[in-house]
Amino acid sequence: MLNAARCATTIVATLIVAVAPYTSRAEACEDLVLGAALSTTGIYASNGNNTKNGYEFAVKKINDGGGVKIGDHCYHFKIIYYDDESTPARAAQLIERLIDQDKVKFVLGPYSSPMTKAVLPVTEKYKTPVVQAEAASRSLFTQGYKYHFGTIATSEKYLAPVIDMAAEHAKTAGKDASGVKVAMIYQDDPFSLDVRQGVLDEIKKYKMRAVIDDRMPKDLNDITAFLTKVKALKPDVLLISGHEKGAVTAARQMGEHKIDVPLVGVTHCESAKLIADFPQVAEGFVCPTQWAESMKSAGPLFGSSSDYDKAIKAAYPEYKVVPYQTSSASAAILVWRDALERAQSLDPEKVRDALTKTDLETFWGHIKFAADGSNPSKDMVMRQIQGDKYKVIWPTKLAAATLIYPRDAHY
Amino acid sequence: MQQIASNLSVLMQAPIFNLGLLIDGVLIGAIFALAGYGLALVWGVMNVKNLAQGDFIMIGGYLTWLLGKHGIHPLFGVPVAFVVLWGIGNLIYRTVICKVISRDLFTSLLATFGIAIVIQQGLNLAFGPDTQTADAQLPTWDLANGLITVTTTRLIGFGLAAVLALAVILFMKGSRMGQAIRATAQDARAARVLGIDTEKVYAFTFSLNAAICGAAGALVAMVWNVQPFMGTTYSIRLFVVVTAAGFGNLPGVIAAGFGMGVFEQFGGFIFGAQFQQALIVVMLLLVLATRQLQQRRLRQAVQ
């Protein structure tokens, strides 16, 4: 009798032990590691931080919703971050470390084109796919890299629309577009110089003249000389592309020198907090953005752009205006989830192939990679600061307001 | 090339801009002259080439910015930074400088470089890597029909720099400590023999230099902006200023400071803003090359 009872207990116990892992496995998801070298220090740190917030926000949402499902396993995203100190050489070393020592198989790109330009030779060498949403230079896509996927609109699209606006305005005023004078200043880095190339191509198209074409070196905190020339030559269009620092310096010194140019285009307005810090000067600035909360895009997980906007402002109350670097970052995580689930595998080659076939509609816009890894259907959205708010003025199907020309600056 | 030609033509067609650039250059040059004076002082008295000069300036700037954030007008940053940096300079002297002062010259250069790195990273960890300004919210003046703008901040900066420089010079000429400093600069051993406590003199000089940098930094925060890694650019500029003038030649240093400011403005205008950094360094090389040629006539090397 006792023997039978003992036998039964043993059998039941064994069964429980055998079954238990299967029951608990359904609740615990494995970690799926993504590697990222981001700038937490150095000149790109503020956007490095914005990017990180975007990643973390998306990762949390995905993990809370069950994670990524491959086969009958579930995986939670986990991102390993290293600080690239806003130095390209450092970013490359860190990505090498992530792949070589931390054995990461999937990489998220760094912030800004110079960092990414340095990182891509490494990811290409190790055949590790990288999805980046923070580097727009066209030169990243002309090297024949097969493991690089960039979601954002490329940099030549940033300020070119401003030239179009100037040409349009000249036409409606009955003047020839070729009489428009353009003054511009760019930071000395691949992104800004590509923005410049895009502008130059547009200028050539309309046969306009670039009366001033200056550069801001990295450390420069003073563009008085450039602004003096602007006062002398009285251009019709003023363009500034120098990440946040350029925008801040420009706004401040334009206010000091009371620069009065009818049309002003500046990149990185939101992350430079121009409305908050320089409300009077920034009035009328035309700012390109990769994403606006009034965009009529919608997609899985986050819903529409305005849904995302509300959700992220709740999670990060310091964002009065959500910088597009954050939303682009969240979209990149969506791309990874989509590709991994379509590949149904953790093998980098299979995932890479899945990435090439991406055709995803998201809150951020449409993402479909071309053969060179870029996302050609993505366009910029141009907003103008009107009455201390960003109002979308281009493209027309999204526009909530019209361009105010000339700029109504009251110093 | 085309740009340079068009820039020159702008200057020639509208000579008023030359005046504008000159005024801007002089106003900015005042800050360079002030900080350059401090560098020359330390170099002449202690034979220490302080590569952390620009970083002391940044500390002063950040202090002023902090004051601004707490509602205190940034102009008070000048005396506050002066006092705080005095203390910091004293501390650095006692912990690091006095140990390397007797060793060879290159060592002091490297030691200050180490200090510079620590300061830069410290500021970065404490305040983050963003550029900051201390907004003095003072009006701008228009001259010549708006073609020349002079910001009151820069004028005040100029004024304060002049006052401070004057105070320091009078101090050096008049007071006992000032005499002691000059004596030590001429011959440290003889000064010791005559009873001057050279240790005290060195500590005082170094602290004074740090304080001057702090005040200059306060002005920089108001007139321009500050950022943890910007110190190196200032250090290079000041080295050019002091090398061009020759470190013993203190009035020359002041003149060179102004010259540097004006040169930067004109150079930036004519060649384009991206060459501003390069111009400063090329200027350094030209100055050194001229020095060598001068010395060659005497069959000497530039020591």
Added chain:
Amino acid sequence: MMTGSHQTLIYWLILLLGVAGPLVFPDYTNQMAVLWLMVVFALTWDILGGQMGYNSLGNIFFFGAGMYVAAIVQIGLFYDVGMYTSAARTTHIAFSNAQYFTGFALGTIAAGLASAVLAIGVGLIVFGLRGPYFAIGTLGVAVAAAELTASWEWVGAASGISLPVFPGEPEAQKLFFYFLLFGLAFALMLFLRWLYSTNFGLAINAIRDDEEKAEAMGLHTRRYKRTAWVITAFFLGIAGAVFGNMTGFIEPRDIAFPTTTFNIFMVLMVLLGGKGTLWGPVVGAVIFHLIKELTWTYFLGWQFITLGLLIIIILVYFQQGIVGWFEEKYPAWSGLEVAAKEAPPAAHNVAPLPQAKAAE
């Protein structure tokens, strides 16, 4: 006593370690390759700084120059450089295997030679300066190079140049560049050992000890200075070419002419190891690199403060460096001869006083 055979043994040991390294620790191949690069940096700096007494803060100029010359040759042999680096390029440009390797080989040789020629030119500018002025002048040259290259459109200005991709598996690439750098470092070690044992070594030491006297004694100081500079530049140029290709992307301010990192590291490594000694730079490079890698792994975020503090500690407490300290404590071990102490004159050796004569 460290005899010649001991020395040879050490060289064999290094050769063994160098070859076995990537086989034993394949994951750390790249870090070890950088270690050998640091050894090259330290040894080349020591030629001028330690052996000749000219503290240069601009050696990185030759490193970057070599990097860019190699890139120009590699690309320019097959395509137009200006077109390749232009921001307006929207097409992909491919290099065949043969093109890559011929380009790389010729580029590296060109890099070494071009740097050597540049050294002669730079020497004209800076050798009239002494001491701190020399340091600042050379620093000026390096910074000027960085700034001017950053404005030179033909080589991509500040956007840099993405170099042709290495054809081959990552494992092959790692080993390829590792052995190139190891070979360079080892060759340099042997070369310098020979060089310092010749009259050249004595001559540059003489310049270090007192240049005026050396000149007065008939030494053509300018010639020796120029030659030392040329040797330094040659090796650094080759190192630059190899490192540029290893990184895959070159850029003037941070990769080619990093004036605040590699440039200063070279000085620190030599100071740590011991200026003017044969093994000092090597020891210093190894220890410095280890410390840097460790702080980077465990103190990520604080690594630069640690570096700054390290600089200060080295300068204050380790003036003569590790090998220098070793040489002082155990001169016999280091193969140095110490002059025998003169015996104090004993009292009975004093010549007898004249009274003794009277006693005769």
